[in-house]
Amino acid sequence: MKHDLAAYLSERTYPGRGIVLGRSADNAKAVIAYFIMGRSVNSRNRVFTETEDGIRTEAYDPSKMSDPSLIIYHPVRVYEGETIVTNGDQTDTIRDSLAAGHCFRHALMGREFEPDGPNWTPRISGIVEEDGAYKLSILKSLDGDPSCCCRYFYEYDKPQAGVGHIIHTYQADEEPLPSYVGEPAMVTIDAPDAKSLADLIWQNLNEDNKVSLYVSYIDLATGERDTVIVNKHQ
Secondary structure, eight states: OEEOHHHHHHTOSOOOSEEEEEEOTTSSEEEEEEEEEOSSHHHHSEEEEEETTEEEEEESSGGGOOOOTTTOSOSEEEETTEEEEESSTHHHHHHHHHHTTOOHHHHHTTOOSOSOTTSOOOEEEEEEOTTSOEEEEEEEEETTEEEEEEEEEEEESSOOTTEEEEEESBSSSOSSOOBOOSSOEEEEOOOSSHHHHHHHHHHHSOTTTEEEEEEEEEETTTOOEEEEEEESOO
């Protein structure tokens, strides 16, 4: 089942952090989006800033930062033409694994969900290859039981024009927060460029909980990147 991306996001008050990977409607560009949301002061006190190889999260107001351990990291890194996007420091784990001659899956077999019980927030990760093929993964507890880590991997070797897949950390806005369930949801990608998609996503994320958004369109022929960053704290 294919979902309208705007409707999918607007129907969820707190999906948490989310990754969208796919292909533009003209079939010429790989599409990446990553968003973060927050309910606590610590989680909401963040912005995305550009780095040489992607982006990192930073405290908007350092005086309000109480615990940086799970909220300060590099969500996006580019390594030898491949773009890694995750919701935690496993971005670095994946990059280091690639540098050592291993693969996306190998890197994540040594990682698990975040140690933030009782939520046990899943680690979600994605990678886009130079030809636009992409992979997604989620590492989560077994129905809230932290004694077992479930690792799921999804590979899309021939993406379809105007189609993407979204995966996010939480299934619903409840207490404790339940982990995402099922395979990544298939969504439409109609926006012609990064700005248009960023506008669509930002407008449909919950106004109270949205924090930051990264969107990038990568030209498959030239490698040129059209990238937009949106921060609630500008």
